[in-house]
Amino acid sequence: MSVVTVQGGQEVVGVARIEGPILVVEGAANVSYDEVVEIRDSRGHVRRGRVLEVGEGFAVIQSFAGSTGLSIDGTRVRFLGNTLHIPVAEEMLGRIFDGLGNPIDGGPEPLTDRYMDVNGQPINPTARIYPRDYIQTGISTIDGVNTLLRGQKLPLFSGAGMPHDQLAAQIVRQATLGKVAGAPQTEGEEFAIVFAAMGVKNDVADYFRRSFTESGALTRVAMFLNLADDPPVERIVTPRAALTLAEYLAYELEKHVLVVLTDMTNYGEALRQISNVRGEVPSRKGYPGYLYSDLASIYERTGRIRTSKGSITQIPILTMPNDDITHPMPDLTGYITEGQIVLGRELHFAGIYPPVAVLPSLSRLMKDGIGKNRTRDDHPRWGAQLYAAYAKTQDVRALASVIGEEELTEVDQKYLKFGRAFEREFVNQSFTENRTIERTLEIGWKLLSMLPKQELTRVTLDEIAQYYKGDDAAN
Amino acid sequence: MSDQVGTITWISGPVVRARGSRHVGMLELVEVGTERLVGEVIGLRGDQITVQVYEETSGMKTGAPIYGTGLPLSVELGPGLIQSIYDGVQRPLPLIEEAMGPFIKRGARFNAISREKKWRFTPKVRAGDEVKGGAILGIAMETETFEHRVMLNPDDSGTITWVASAGDYTVEDAIAKVKMGKEEKTITMLQRWPVRRPRPFVRRRGVNVPLITGQRILDTFFPVAKGGAAGIPGPFGSGKTVTQHSIAKWADAEVIVYIGCGERGNEMTEVLQEFPHLVDPRTGRPLMERTVLIANTSNMPVAAREASIYTGITIAEYYRDMGYHVALMADSTSRWAEALREVSGRLEEMPAEEGYPAYLAGRLAEFYERAGFVDNLNGTQGSVSIVGAVSPPGGDFSEPVTQHTKRYIRCFWALDKSLASARHFPAINWLDSYSEYIEDVAAWWREKTGKDWLTMRNRAMELLSEEARLSQIVKLVGPDALPYTERMVLETTRLIREGILQQNATETVDAYSSVEKQIRMLELVLYFHERGMAIIKRGAPINLIHDLPVVDTIIRAKSTITNEEMTRFDDIQKQIDQQMGQLDAEYRS
């Protein structure tokens, strides 16, 4: 091995060890932790990587493009002296990049002299603005009972074969600044969209591209694509590159940015792979002990800050292995994000779209973005009531399956009817149906009116008087 | 003031190794690299020094220097702590924002306590007085109403030779001089204390006063005592943070220390933006005027997250020493344990369960042991109560952090995913939770309310466990198969669940229930039960009870009757009497 100093950093010829995407380089001095390297194979092909660990006279490097074709003697590693930066510019909207931020749409490199560190920096909690403005997505299960706010991180927990892509595309297409129920529909401010694909199939990326094209959004979308056949390790960088651009757009250009990250489960696998190759002590299911902190360094790059009018709203998509919500990826994601929208297999089989399983879904910020002067005064209690009634329906269904529907009390039979109608009329809507908030509230009240008044203890008596339309409305 | 003590040889995330002096101390504070990032020595072997660094180490190089300070990691204590928000190693976040903008960059150095601000000081000692460690030398007004008791450092004692006259002083101005042996020491309002060393006291007292939180399921059913420790475990989204925020808002403590340990930035922002506008029901002052915030969010450096718990508890003990009741919230202790695990992993220590180091249990014990109701060195009494959130992976309580925590706490508030998804909040499962303080605080309740809380509370719990048993049967055969007396139990437990246990933290009236309101509600529901049962036993069908209008009134009382309108509960009792009286008359004959 030999070390030469060339323009743009020192270069080491030959590596000591190669194991999966990990290279150990000896003989380099002055290497800094987390520095970017260029790895050149014997045929002159260049890939990039970064320093994971430095010791006296050695550095452990993670190649973003794996190690296929690298040899012990024929590999040259050049240390570039800085952490990974990508160019950022407004003109990146409308463009397509690879997972590391290089253009792959045949267009030129973005013209800019702004480069930003892909790792970003933590937002000071004192500098944040607490999110309060809701986004109308036109989807009842979101706007009504799991409201999304600007600056929130709200993942979709899904499973293989379920329509999470359609739902994400519908959200992106319909999202507009929310307004008070009954207020005239104004021209919604448009979101800039940053889309990052990690290890998804080409047709998924294609699906989104088509969907953005059809809705005329393509010029406001920047896509970062690491597809299933791209190097898995590159996935570690992809969401960070995407969020770096999002931060520039939101906090410097004051845009409202919607970030879609799909599929975070593939991201987690890449992280696990590196950790395993390095022989780190695993925590659960082979994932590294720092998975929580690592995911937080992605998801926390969401929100609003006091120095900008812009915002970053994140919609990460995760497919849960075996539909298991306790799997470390959805589990730790749920511990970091501000709620989750869970898709349910049974609803999907029943032909309901979007198959949002309402009970395990949650938007934690909802309470701060709805109600009087935001949506409508009754909204919070109306939502709690729908939840409580639908939860009760589940108990009744379980009972009915044991003793038979006919044996149920009259009230319980009403719950059964309510439950069915809730799924068919409230949860279910078409892929192109864009419901206003008042429409969503109206459907909810119509359903609640199927139940006896006495059952509605979450809403106020005044609200019952105003909105309840059931059989015993009169008494 | 700091000399180079070593040269960096190895860097991996927050852990750095250096070679150098053998005089560096364990747990000594060091400055690492050319940017002089703050770190703490966590391992020594020969000339090898292992340091955990409290800031991001990207870009750091081997060969760079580390500097010793000769001091352990400490916090600054003095007036000005209250209303502050710090990171895990007590750096003031507002000053960081002022200097660096909205993002936290490396190398920030600011005094935790302002050196310029003046405090109104009134002396409480005179020249010639003998003073021992912890002695109260004077009072500084930390807010308009909060008396900061300026104390002699616990390790000092001697004779006062001079005291400043009443007036406005900064924390660096001399406020007294004390002769200790041959030396005369100048005392200021500022002191430092190593975070990993518990502050001393004279003795622990029994804990028999409840920490009143205004949360019915806590105060009425699973009370924690002042000076006690409670754990609140639960899967994501089950209500740990909302419950802790509620306690921070309404608990009858004089000082609140809230540690956001590896959790969300927005949650800290919420506290920061909300607390100044909420009024403390006891003092009439903004809640922020009794609150100290430590925010080391999930994306901030992980080693500082480990330290945040100690920073917080040391500040809490300091106010306890003044004779105050302090409540400390840590959200979440699991993230702290993970920080421990991450650093341990980088050190390639032998892991015990699930990758956690073998000393996890010991560290948890040390932390919870710092709770207590004590006689202070200065003769006052104070307490630190700890409420620690636990975030078990997959919501599985058999994991190590939950299990070890259970060994050191006496109050367990078990959050339940299915309650949360049915939007039964707080989603604390009444069958899985427990409090070992119940007997201890019973006398307090009797004295305070004149009512037999213990018997009523136990009666309600009995009904709830009866309900659990009956629900099993209902699940198999439906409710109709139950005799009316058992269905009466279900009517009453519905009132307990929906009328008492459920409490909406976001509704103004419901968010906080006074002790009087709590016991009155319990009393009413049990009264309803007794009267109802008597009627049922006379043969009345259950649906007549179910359909009584007063049922709805009782369920709604929590949010329709404020803490100031206690007489309205008498009206409800009259309604029970009237409506049940009619039935009673009908079925008596």
Ligand SMILES: Nc1ncnc2c1ncn2[C@@H]1O[C@H](COP(=O)(O)OP(=O)(O)OP(=O)(O)O)[C@@H](O)[C@H]1O
């Ligand atoms: N007492 C309550 N009143 C009303 N809503 C509540 C209450 N407790 C919990 N919630 C609801 O549950 C949601 C989740 O609660 P919270 O954020 O406290 O969960 P958590 O246990 O801290 O989750 P995580 O571990 O992910 O931080 C809240 O956003 C709120 O909607």
Ligand SMILES: [Mg+2]
């Ligand atoms: Mg929480």
